[in-house]
Amino acid sequence: MLFYSTNNKNLKVSLREAVLNSLASDNGLYMPEKIPVFPPDFFSQIKDMSLPEIGFEVSKAFFDDDINTSDLETIVFESLNFPVPLVRIKENLSTLELFHGPTLAFKDVGARFMARMMQYFSQNTDHLTHVLVATSGDTGSAVANGFLGVEGVHVTVLYPKGLVSPIQECQFTTLGNNITALEIAGTFDDCQHLVKQAFLDKDLNRKLTLTSANSINLARLIPQSFYYFYGLGQMKDRSKDTVICVPSGNFGNLTAALFAKRMGLPVAKFIAATNVNDIVPKYLQSGKYDPKVSVATIANAMDVGNPSNFVRMLDLYEHNAQKMAEDIIGCRFTDEMVRKAIVTVYEQFEYLMDPHGAIGYMALDDYLKGTDKQGFFIETAHPAKFKDTVEAIIQKEIEIPSKLKKFMEGKKQSISLSKEFIDFKDFLLQRG
Numbered sequence: 001m002l003f004y005s006t007n008n009k010n011l012k013v014s015l016r017e018a019v020l021n022s023l024a025s026d027n028g029l030y031m032p033e034k035i036p037v038f039p040p041d042f043f044s045q046i047k048d049m050s051l052p053e054i055g056f057e058v059s060k061a062f063f064d065d066d067i068n069t070s071d072l073e074t075i076v077f078e079s080l081n082f083p084v085p086l087v088r089i090k091e092n093l094s095t096l097e098l099f100h101g102p103t104l105a106f107k108d109v110g111a112r113f114m115a116r117m118m119q120y121f122s123q124n125t126d127h128l129t130h131v132l133v134a135t136s137g138d139t140g141s142a143v144a145n146g147f148l149g150v151e152g153v154h155v156t157v158l159y160p161k162g163l164v165s166p167i168q169e170c171q172f173t174t175l176g177n178n179i180t181a182l183e184i185a186g187t188f189d190d191c192q193h194l195v196k197q198a199f200l201d202k203d204l205n206r207k208l209t210l211t212s213a214n215s216i217n218l219a220r221l222i223p224q225s226f227y228y229f230y231g232l233g234q235m236k237d238r239s240k241d242t243v244i245c246v247p248s249g250n251f252g253n254l255t256a257a258l259f260a261k262r263m264g265l266p267v268a269k270f271i272a273a274t275n276v277n278d279i280v281p282k283y284l285q286s287g288k289y290d291p292k293v294s295v296a297t298i299a300n301a302m303d304v305g306n307p308s309n310f311v312r313m314l315d316l317y318e319h320n321a322q323k324m325a326e327d328i329i330g331c332r333f334t335d336e337m338v339r340k341a342i343v344t345v346y347e348q349f350e351y352l353m354d355p356h357g358a359i360g361y362m363a364l365d366d367y368l369k370g371t372d373k374q375g376f377f378i379e380t381a382h383p384a385k386f387k388d389t390v391e392a393i394i395q396k397e398i399e400i401p402s403k404l405k406k407f408m409e410g411k412k413q414s415i416s417l418s419k420e421f422i423d424f425k426d427f428l429l430q431r432g
């Protein structure tokens, strides 16, 4: 299959190029030339299939021309080696817990898959592939852990000194092996700028094979569609209409859900739930896209003022806001509402949500009221990832899962660098 750029349908590349480049040369995002459609029969079987079994079937439909089947099977089964249980909170309302991977957030799914695909496409070369990633916290941990121990690939994580929470920092600074953490004397923007300069530097690119692993990479997106099939399959009563609610920031997770629907997944509606950074809900209402500088909230992984995957959504709906609004309902919630929902659900149902999941819960709960529909929302991260925030809300200490504890006990290994490009370049060249 070929992949085109959202800026130009005639600019098509192979899967290998789409994965190794991340971004098209005209700055568009890659889209699959065609989204495979599964027969109704497939959807009656998904209740008996495991997540990796579903992932393997969907992957074959996308990637079978480009990756040999047994290697693809290994990529899928190694990526999806943790459970994603559907947990019932109350009548008709469940949550799909996507936080049982190594860094306790849904980004593990895409990051692990992308890492193994990059490994596949850089094998049989005699040089290392260097993945450069700038992070303000969460992306660094998911990417670093996704690539940990993957042969032929070295990951360099750049993060702003003193501006990443200790819980986040330990998830990428204690790994060692093929992961290097660079503590930059600057801001997140400085880190991102260094990475961008590296990709533009001719000298560096002649000597090293550089690639990025950011959230717009197609190899992160497609595997995120697998769990929507799995979640729906786990719904006990399939006679009712099912609604899926996705708490969103850059809208990669929702775009993957829209892919699943195009593949035939019988979903009645999607809900795009945001914090006060409600650019997409506003678009769904008015048809106007008006990006803004983001506002800080307690659901900070969704503080996005110009969602990167929105161009993919536009592409799927041929820039027709009305058509998009037929499939997707948008809504937004304030921090105050998030706090209240976390307390209420904890007290009433003994279920502890993180601030991002809480936004998904509220949107779905509002929508289901007075209907005979059912639904699930995506719980994107474990509440312990936002320990201080969540503890302050429920006025109680929460237990840290053993996976997270292990990171916190590890030894920090990071290298301090200035924010000058010349220092970063020297570092990369010396390490080679």
Ligand SMILES: *Cc1c(COP(=O)(O)O)cnc(C)c1O
Pocket (backbone or CB within 6 Å): 105, 106, 107, 138, 247, 248, 249, 250, 251, 252, 253, 254, 301, 302, 356, 380, 381
């Ligand atoms: C990244 C992230 C989101 C937002 O997902 P998008 O795909 O960018 O919409 C939501 N919650 C958590 C915890 C995240 O890390």
